Amino acid sequence: MTTTVERPEPLTPEPAGRPDAHGPGAHGPGDAAPEHVHHEGPSGIVNWLTSTDHKVIGKSYMITSLVLFFLAGVMALVIRAQLMEPNSSVVSYQTYNELFTMHGSLMLYLFAGPFAFGGLANYIVPLQIGAPDMAFPRLNALSYWLYLGGSITMLSGFLVAGGAASFGWVAYAPLSNATNSPGAGADLWLMALALTGFSAIFTGVNLVATIFYLRAPGMTMFRMPIFTWNMLVTAILILIAFPVLFAAVVMLFCDRHFGTHIFSVQGGGSPILWQQLFWFFGHPEVYILALPYFGMVTEVFPVFSRKPLFGYRGMVFATMSIAALSTGVWAHHMFTTGVVLLPFFSLLSYLIAVPTGIKFFNWIGTMWRGQIAFAVPMLFSIGFLFAFLMGGVTGVLLASPPIDFMTHDTYFVVAHFHQVLVGTAVFAAFAGFYYWYPKMFGRMLRESWGKLHFWSLFVGFWVCYTPQYLLGLHGMPRRIATYAPDTGWTTLNVVSTIGAFIMGASFLFFFVNLVVSWARPVPAGSNPWDGHTLEWFTSSPPPHHNYTHLPPIRSERPTWDYNHPEHRTVITHRAPAVPPDQPKELTGAPS
Amino acid sequence: MKVEARILVVIGIFFGIIALVYWFTSYEDAGFLMLIGATGLGLFPGAYYLWWSHHMKPRLEDDPTATIEEGSGQIGTFPGSSIWPFIMGMGATATVLTFVFGLWLAPIAGALVLSALIGATVESRRGGTI
Numbered sequence: 275m276t277t278t279v280e281r282p283e284p285l286t287p288e289p290a291g292r293p294d295a296h297g298p299g300a301h302g303p304g305d306a307a308p309e310h311v312h313h314e315g316p317s318g319i320v321n322w323l324t325s326t327d328h329k330v331i332g333k334s335y336m337i338t339s340l341v342l343f344f345l346a347g348v349m350a351l352v353i354r355a356q357l358m359e360p361n362s363s364v365v366s367y368q369t370y371n372e373l374f375t376m377h378g379s380l381m382l383y384l385f386a387g388p389f390a391f392g393g394l395a396n397y398i399v400p401l402q403i404g405a406p407d408m409a410f411p412r413l414n415a416l417s418y419w420l421y422l423g424g425s426i427t428m429l430s431g432f433l434v435a436g437g438a439a440s441f442g443w444v445a446y447a448p449l450s451n452a453t454n455s456p457g458a459g460a461d462l463w464l465m466a467l468a469l470t471g472f473s474a475i476f477t478g479v480n481l482v483a484t485i486f487y488l489r490a491p492g493m494t495m496f497r498m499p500i501f502t503w504n505m506l507v508t509a510i511l512i513l514i515a516f517p518v519l520f521a522a523v524v525m526l527f528c529d530r531h532f533g534t535h536i537f538s539v540q541g542g543g544s545p546i547l548w549q550q551l552f553w554f555f556g557h558p559e560v561y562i563l564a565l566p567y568f569g570m571v572t573e574v575f576p577v578f579s580r581k582p583l584f585g586y587r588g589m590v591f592a593t594m595s596i597a598a599l600s601t602g603v604w605a606h607h608m609f610t611t612g613v614v615l616l617p618f619f620s621l622l623s624y625l626i627a628v629p630t631g632i633k634f635f636n637w638i639g640t641m642w643r644g645q646i647a648f649a650v651p652m653l654f655s656i657g658f659l660f661a662f663l664m665g666g667v668t669g670v671l672l673a674s675p676p677i678d679f680m681t682h683d684t685y686f687v688v689a690h691f692h693q694v695l696v697g698t699a700v701f702a703a704f705a706g707f708y709y710w711y712p713k714m715f716g717r718m719l720r721e722s723w724g725k726l727h728f729w730s731l732f733v734g735f736w737v738c739y740t741p742q743y744l745l746g747l748h749g750m751p752r753r754i755a756t757y758a759p760d761t762g763w764t765t766l767n768v769v770s771t772i773g774a775f776i777m778g779a780s781f782l783f784f785f786v787n788l789v790v791s792w793a794r795p796v797p798a799g800s801n802p803w804d805g806h807t808l809e810w811f812t813s814s815p816p817p818h819h820n821y822t823h824l825p826p827i828r829s830e831r832p833t834w835d836y837n838h839p840e841h842r843t844v845i846t847h848r849a850p851a852v853p854p855d856q857p858k859e860l861t862g863a864p865s
Numbered sequence: 866m867k868v869e870a871r872i873l874v875v876i877g878i879f880f881g882i883i884a885l886v887y888w889f890t891s892y893e894d895a896g897f898l899m900l901i902g903a904t905g906l907g908l909f910p911g912a913y914y915l916w917w918s919h920h921m922k923p924r925l926e927d928d929p930t931a932t933i934e935e936g937s938g939q940i941g942t943f944p945g946s947s948i949w950p951f952i953m954g955m956g957a958t959a960t961v962l963t964f965v966f967g968l969w970l971a972p973i974a975g976a977l978v979l980s981a982l983i984g985a986t987v988e989s990r991r992g993g994t995i
Binding site: 279316423462469490551 | 893942951
């Protein structure tokens with residue numbers, strides 16, 4: 275069964291006779307539109323299994339990845355409980371190795387990426403560009419099922435003899451070969467990566483095709499919201515990085531079972547080759563995890579500062595340069611192997627600080643002299659700025675080979691990448707989640723519980739990770755299951771564990787918030803934040819195929835222009851190519 | 866279409882330069898080959914888009930003065946609900962599990978994948994879309 279989708283109806287630019295359209299909390303015409311353009315189709319679990327609607331798939335992605343996030347978070351708490359005291363025996367060494375491997379794998383492969391490009395991007399990107407769905411809806415559904423299959427495959431490692439994979443999320447050769455890591459758990463881990471890798475590649479293809487081909491009339495590339503821009507760049511990065519991971523995984527599997535010697539010295543192979551392949555995927559992966567979240571906070575800052583985004587084009591070019599540079603820096607994870615070109619990778623790594631700095635400048639410039647509303651999405655975005663700044667600055671330190679030689683494989687590195695990733699994939703992710711939740715579910719989350727969630731997470735975050743920098747400088751290696759009492763690491767570890775449990779507890783507030791807002795719904799309306807971008811124009815949740823009407827798209831914030839016609843000239847910072855009253859033949863015709 | 870083409874071409878050119886710099890400073894073949902792969906990833910679709918952007922009328926989404934009215938009509942045909950992506954996903958999962966747990970899973974995996982391929986094709990023909 276297929277549906278032929280007509281273009282949404284146009285709207286007059288003046289929202290005449292709509293007194294509520296000028297103040298904060300202005301509503302789009304979605305409110306006046308019928309509740310749902312009813313979609314003939316199955317409901318309930320059959321709908322979940324068969325839907326090709328990007329909104330259903332996006333929500334499935336988000337729910338699945340949040341469940342995996344909480345599982346991985348529980349693993350982190352067990353790890354911190356084990357490290358709280360010297361000579362601790364909360365779990366066995368083998369279990370500890372499995373836990374930190376699966377914690378990292380779940381967080382990086384199954385939560386942070388899929389939540390962004392499978393969940394929020396899937397839901398929001400077609401809305402932001404005025405598209406009725408993703409370009410390939412059935413491929414989109416297949417992506418989700420591959421992702422779910424891969425997630426279950428990876429978790430099922432805990433059920434097989436020998437336990438789950440226990441070689442760290444990077445699976446370095448030769449630790450990951452059949453001799454050192456026997457058992458089905460490691461194979462399941464590899465196969466899970468193959469499945470989720472393809473899921474990511476399909477989503478990447480889908481996002482690029484959607485953004486290139488399904489934009490609404492007038493939505494030129496340089497009018498797309500920054501979140502959509504960042505998802506385009508992320509999707510291209512996925513297409514660069516994930517095929518390499520898949521190839522590496524296949525090679526490692528052949529080494530384990532089919533007698534090849536690609537990564538083993540005995541057979542003439544090279545263990546370092548695994549690191550080259552893995553990090554050629556792994557470093558772009560870091561930005562695949564970061565760029566979508568940069569995009570989310572870039573949507574939040576202007577709306578809650580009640581200003582247009584400062585430096586729109588600068589943001590776009592900064593995103594592209596971060597992505598381009600990120601593919602040339604993979605071996606800065608391999609400085610201590612002694613076989614990589616230190617100046618090349620060090621220099622390119624330093625260069626990434628420049629576009630990232632531009633982004634920080636623009637975020638602060640957006641808030642500068644704005645009327646800042648400290649709603650929960652804004653708080654999480656500001657929390658992201660602090661967290662990511664600390665993670666980023668220590669990243670610049672680690673890009674210096676002499677410092678990296680000192681701190682490599684210590685808790686300094688652990689603290690660095692946790693601050694980067696919690697900054698992006700937790701703080702910015704929840705900024706995006708709180709921001710778009712009203713759009714997705716048509717109801718508001720409670721501000722008070724959200725603020726409790728934010729502040730407890732923020733405090734826990736610093737208490738947890740700051741001591742880990744010091745532990746690293748005191749020489750505590752990462753991935754050790756226990757340590758001796760005379761090392762002097764106990765106090766800092768206790769502080770860090772307390773911080774971890776505060777972070778864990780903060781999510782109780784999040785659960786309460788979800789339950790309360792579900793049990794006693796506060797209707798959101800189509801545009802509760804007085805948002806700028808197109809998704810706030812349609813009803814919450816949007817109807818099947820998203821739009822019954824579209825406003826004229828004349829800038830990068832069409833919904834704002836429609837709701838605030840008196841401010842429209844202020845925000846169109848580029849003059850149109852021709853004044854609107856002149857004939858159209860003068861513009862952009864092919865020669 | 867011009868902006869899209871330029872993005873991809875610039876990606877290709879950037880990685881081409883980086884690949885050459887990397888090769889002549891390190892002579893390391895794995896990284897060089899992967900960078901060349903990234904160059905191709907930018908240049909091949911980039912060249913395709915560039916060719917099209919010179920041979921097609923500008924689309925409404927590339928025209929800053931286009932109005933919603935001009936775009937009235939059909940956007941396209943979109944598939945409705947379909948069970949085959951789910952069957953295909955489970956088939957793919959069973960296929961990779963065959964490598965872990967043994968060949969006894971292969972008939973199940975094969976049946977799922979085959980039925981999904983046939984089912985999706987038949988569904989597309991009936992609906993007249995891909």
